[in-house]
Amino acid sequence: MDIDDRAGRPGSDREDLERQVQDLVAPLIPRFSPGLGRLRLGFNTAHYDQAASELEAFARPLWGLAPLAAGGAAFDHWDLWRAGLAAGTDPEHPDYWGAVFDRNQRLVETAAIGLTLALAPEQIWDPLTGRQRDTVAAWLRHAVTVQPNDNNWLFFPVMVGLGLRRVGVPHDQDANTARLDRLEEFDLGRGWYSDGPTWQRDYYIPFAMHFYGLIYAALGDDPARAERFRERAATFAQDFQHWFTSEGVAVPFGRSLTYRFAQSAFWGALAFAGVEALPWEVTKGHLLRNLRWWADRPIRDAAGLLTIGYGYPQPHMAEQYNAPGSPYWAMKAFLPLALPAEHPFWAAKEADAPALPEVCTQPEAGVALMRCEEGRHVVLLSAGQRNPWARHGAAKYAKFAYSTRFGFSVPAGTLKLEQGAFDSTLALSEDGEHWRPCELPHDASASDGVLHARWTPWDDVEIETWLVALPPWHVRVHRIRTGRALRTAEGAFAVDRDRPPTRVDTGPGRARLDSPNGLCVIEDLSSRREGALVVALPGTNVFAPRTTIPTLKGDLPPGEHLLACAVIGLEGSSSASASAGPDAAAGWPEPPAWASIEPLLGPAPTP
Template identity: 30%
Template sequence: MERRNFIKIAPLAGLAGAMAPGKTLAAAANEGTVNNAATGIPGINGGTVNNTISGETVINATGAASEPAEGTINKATSVIPDRQYHVNLLQRISRPVVENMSKGTLKQNMPLEKGPGYGLAAEKVTYLEAFGRCISGLAPWLALPDDATAEGKLRKQTREQVLQGIVNGVNPASPDYLNFRTEGQPLVDAAYLCQTFMRAPEALWAPLDNATKANVVKELKELRRIRPAYNNWLLFAGMVEAFLLSIGEEWEPLRTMVATKKIQEWYAGDGFYSDGPQFSLDYYNGYVIHPMFTDMLKVLLDKKQGSKADYDQAMKRMQRFAELQERMIAPDGTYPALGRSMTYRTAAFQPLVQLALLHQLPEGVAPAQVRCAMTAIMKKIFDMEGTFDKQGWLQLGVCGHQPEVADVYTSTGSLYICTNGFLALGLPATDPFWADPAAEWTAQKVWSGKTIRKDYHVNY
């Protein structure tokens, strides 16, 4: 998150495979030079490329489980359905974090890459960053009910690992006990942990044992020692208190009130909030402001501590922002690489997919066009050599390994916020988002001379 002001207050990645430099995974697979399941993560196989390295069950193109064949791989001959692709990719991204955290080996095994001029105590903050951010994007998918499909079995396994990871993260005796008690950065990533619980309370909060719940609450209350920076950090403090309110714990209304009033005051117009008093053009409306503001206001509304007018206004503004986001996705799935925290990748489009999850996309934006646009973005980013290292961890960059674009607060753990671009997996496979036929998004229609919807600014 934005650290410029905070740094003044407090002290301060994969599947490279056996590919030639510059080749994408898709290109290499077509040449028969790489197995898409080389990392040993189930589900990277599209149903036609055999998993010959990991020996694990994969999800094939029909959604059924298939056993890997031995020998050389086959060339891909079919297109992986969008939902399967999203599930496989989310597993590929999240598995190193979730599996290691469940075993108490995250600190032991996660690499530690830092942006140029990095200014935080990485060993004290990067692991909570990785886990809290990663599971906040997984939460809606993990909230779906269990079923007998291969995806359902994978989801259940992942949920169990996440729950064990939460237990380990707040257990002082665990080697992966996470730091909530020193530095300022834990306030940020504890907010993502709270967002996880708020997005999947029955799946990821209710099953925890009482001792773990008490440990979580204790750690969250320790965060009140931190003075938030005068920007999006106010929302992090507000999210922690909103979660405590949601579970019936003692909470501090002042923190949610200040966050609400300041974010409203910083509304710049046409769906954009300023991140603090001065506007900057970046993706913080996507990474933090719209999703957390609406989530916080929803808890306040549900608990009769906030107004419906505030929530409805925030939702309308997020819808306008998402409408503009959809238009910024180019015909080939690229988007403008600008502003702070470009390495957060698909998290930039969190408002768009969160509205899809809530069935509240703006008028004129069909679920299928969002699905297709997001799939195109994901393929541009995550199929590029260097986005992952050889052990399957994310690396600094936007598309591939580009450490030069990382910020002074960015380390390996920071990158796992990208899972927040996968929120629509919380919709069942039968939902129109996944079931409707493929649809062109706005930029594809514009640049092929087709009829499009005219755009206007809004005044709310």
């Protein structure tokens, strides 16, 4: 698409992003409580209490409203948020949020309030009465004293400190300095952080660790630390650009996907902190393309409120900390609205995504990213990531592949293959009813497009898995040592089944499906499994409500075995190819030969 053709489309430039903020916030206005201290968007099913949930809904829109005000754009309802802040922090008011305490959700939401004090004090602080300022200051100063979780949460009191400093309220800066020191201990090199002492390397690195670090770099008073934050972010940008297709679609991976376009907030944060990690026109393109893609997704309800889910309303995939206001974390993407129109980021003409290598291995994250179909499709291969705490953590981290075209699926049970929705993983069963996929990989490595990890679904079953990036294919090899008989099922990608396939082909060693919604093939390279098409339960896939998963199935006796397969997912067939008929076997993509794969695997035996 020519750049000039984007004029007037959603997310085409600064003024349009300003309108998007206004449009996203407008449905919230009738939802204020009578005392204005809370926003009531629906019933809360998160693990934290109702007051915290309603504070969350109140605070998260400020991630977009504060930059909007800082950039000089008008907003007609600042009086609501100003009165709400005064009410929510007043212990004598019916809408009082309650005090912040250690590792409490209220601390999360103080970050947006801190940023608003720092960027737009004239809207939310200056008009307050003396008593109102006292109660707001006391509530926030207490928040700086509590204990955050040992991860990106350490930034929340730092954000509060930036706001208090802007409005002249003293606070415990030494505590925040210690938190910043701890955050820097999570530096992994090459621009990567871990989100605390964990295995996760997901969107919390760009939209939390780097995002807050870049805000601090721009607004803090520690030049040496600010320079380190900027340098790490500039380095990280070189890797992170591989997570997006040429059309702006980001790989769905990990938890908190309901924050949606927060995944592109990093690009705007670079601009906010003045970090030209990539040419400004390229950075701008990464942000705007992602926002345009999200503008076309059915992610809002009939009242215009953002829903819990990813590609559509999907509460089933949510985490235990997702309440009705949680999706408004997405407003982080609008941070560059705080910059003046003449800033180089806004003055630049948006550029197309640059050409990138077909394979990019990122060992700090334990992933390899493949660019397929001239960059229109990105597949992330993953090994070693694990999250036993988050709901559906195995599906969100430990599947073998995550796709910008086919997404990934979360289980709706474990008794049947269709319940497990075992796309992009190997599932094992003793009885054919209860299935165990890869959940907790360990001893992982990633080098030159080859990933390796071990996992032990039972005490007497040990599996080594190799993943090999050979775009547009990827190859999976599993060495299985088992003390029990096992049934196996290994899925390819999950294909949207709302339009019927133009052709299918299943049989010994193969499961193939071609439809207008995508072509997907899984070929058995070990010659011991049967192909099938598994119709997954609805609501399991993050992109498509109803999917079919090409799958290989087989049985293993006790002993040592090697399973190997090749998987491909591409843009679907056109009407021209439909004439080949639903059972046509000709014209399917040819998988890579085993002879080209074996040298890449090191000690793995030949199937």
